[in-house]
Amino acid sequence: xxxxxxxxxxxxxxxxxxxxxxxxxxxxxxxxxxxxxxxxxxxxxxxxxxxxxxxxxxxxxxxxxxxxxxxxxxxxxxxxxxxxxxxxxxxxxxxxxxxxxxxxxxxxxxxxxxxxxxxxxxxxxxxxxxxxxxxxxxxxxxxxxxxxxxxxxxxxxxxxxxxxxxxxxxxxxxxxxxxxxxxxxxxxxxxxxxxxxxxxxxxxxxxxxxxxxxxxxxxxxxxxxxxxxxxxxxxxxxxxxxxxxxxxxxxxxxxxxxxxxxxxxxxxxxxxxxxxxxxxxxxxxxxxxxxxxxxxxxxxxxxxxxxxxxxxxxxxxxxxxx
Numbered sequence: 001x002x003x004x005x006x007x008x009x010x011x012x013x014x015x016x017x018x019x020x021x022x023x024x025x026x027x028x029x030x031x032x033x034x035x036x037x038x039x040x041x042x043x044x045x046x047x048x049x050x051x052x053x054x055x056x057x058x059x060x061x062x063x064x065x066x067x068x069x070x071x072x073x074x075x076x077x078x079x080x081x082x083x084x085x086x087x088x089x090x091x092x093x094x095x096x097x098x099x100x101x102x103x104x105x106x107x108x109x110x111x112x113x114x115x116x117x118x119x120x121x122x123x124x125x126x127x128x129x130x131x132x133x134x135x136x137x138x139x140x141x142x143x144x145x146x147x148x149x150x151x152x153x154x155x156x157x158x159x160x161x162x163x164x165x166x167x168x169x170x171x172x173x174x175x176x177x178x179x180x181x182x183x184x185x186x187x188x189x190x191x192x193x194x195x196x197x198x199x200x201x202x203x204x205x206x207x208x209x210x211x212x213x214x215x216x217x218x219x220x221x222x223x224x225x226x227x228x229x230x231x232x233x234x235x236x237x238x239x240x241x242x243x244x245x246x247x248x249x250x251x252x253x254x255x256x257x258x259x260x261x262x263x264x265x266x267x268x269x270x271x272x273x274x275x276x277x278x279x280x281x282x283x284x285x286x287x288x289x290x291x292x293x294x295x296x297x298x299x300x301x302x303x304x305x306x307x308x309x310x311x312x313x314x315x316x317x318x319x320x321x322x
Contacts (some may be wrong), residue, residue, distance in 0.1 A: 003188065021083045023050045024062065028080045031069045088287075104295035105134035107258040112157040115238035116148065117141035119257045120158060120310075124303045133300065135295055143208055155296050156285040157303075159255070172300060173282035173307035176256045178263075179215075179271040184248040186269070195275055202250030203229035206241045215253060216252075217275040225275075253277060257310075282307065 016169040026036035027047065037044040055062050062076035072080055108128075112121040118141065125137045140153070140268065162169055181189060185201075205212040213231055218224045233249050235241050238258055245252045246267055262268040284300045286292065 018086075020050045020054045022087060023047045024054055024076075025083045025087060027063065027070055028072050028076070029050060031071070033070065035153075075225075085287075103134060104132045104298040106234050106295055107136045107138055107300055108295045109138045109154070110155040110157065110299070111142065111153050112138040113159050114141045114143050115258055116157065116255075118158045118239070120306070121303070124299070124306050127306070128299050128302050132295070132298060133322050135298075137299075154287070154293065155299065158283045158285050160280045162281070162283055162285070168287075169283045169285045170300070171281045172304040174279050174286050175282060176279050177253050177277040178256055178259060179251060179253050179264070179277065180245060180268045181251045181271050181273075182246060182248040183266065183269055185251070189269075189271060192272065193226045195272060198227055198251065198271075199230065201230075204241050204244045204250045204252040205229070205231040205234040205237060206252065206254075207234050207236045209236065215277060217272070217277060218258035219275050220255060255280070 023036065023040065023046075025076070026039050030036045030039060033044050033048050033051075040047065049147055051063065060075050060106060061073050064071050064073055064076075073252075110121075113299045117139065120138065121141070126141060129135060129137060158169070159175065179198075189202065195215070213229045214226065215229065216224060216226050226304075229251075233244055235244060238254065241252050242254055242258055242262070244250075245254070248261065251271060259268055263270060284303070286296070
């Protein structure tokens with residue numbers, strides 16, 4: 001009986017603390033106790049009392065009060081960042097419980113790289129909106145990675161190699177990197193048999209990559225060649241590099257999703273197809289939270305279906321003569 005009472009007391013205490021976090025966060029977000037009370041539908045006195053008790057419990061000043069505005073101290077700002085995550089996770093839990101088996105609805109906010117967004121995410125968004133008419137999508141396509149911790153984005157699609165190890169991620173696909181050229185280079189490529197012979201040919205560098213001029217080719221587990229390419233043109237966007245290669249500026253390495261149509265149509269040729277470059281992953285990345293809204297899970301599943309179908313359909317002719 002004593003143990004049961006202790007658990008009940010702990011549960012009541014935790015609930016009270018969660019309410020205090022909500023009161024404190026509302027004050028930070030609105031900038032005043034009065035506005036926070038209006039948002040919460042309670043009296044200003046209750047908000048002020050609970051925040052004061054929070055400060056007293058931890059013997060830390062969380063807010064700087066003035067006649068015009070209330071702002072968080074350094075400790076208060078750091079504490080607020082954690083509070084926002086906790087409250088969002090609690091809201092997600094309630095949303096998950098309420099949605100149950102309901103169809104996805106509401107606005108899905110996501111971000112993706114510009115080139116991959118155009119090639120794969122926009123078609124997936126179109127299919128998603130057709131499948132789930134109760135959903136809307138607000139997508140930001142940019143080569144700059146948006147901060148998932150500010151609460152404005154529910155899902156990010158990352159292409160390549162993940163560096164944000166503090167976030168939760170799930171690999172949903174992969175891509176190949178391909179060495180390509182315009183058919184205008186067919187004659188010069190006729191004698192190229194291995195990667196080291198590429199060092200004399202002009203190369204279009206994609207400066208959005210970490211190391212755009214050094215590439216490691218492999219043909220077997222034991223047969224590898226590292227090549228430094230001579231750059232004649234540097235561009236900072238994948239689509240711009242593709243356009244330059246289409247117009248004959250030189251060779252370049254591009255992801256398969258960006259050049260698949262060009263390879264099928266003959267606008268581009270794959271160079272040294274027997275030699276492979278490192279492949280990369282396509283990841284769905286989420287803010288730190290235990291629960292995922294139904295709309296987020298539904299979109300990731302649909303995108304994964306489309307990527308699997310693309311992998312089944314893709315072929316990569318033609319290739320440069322060698």
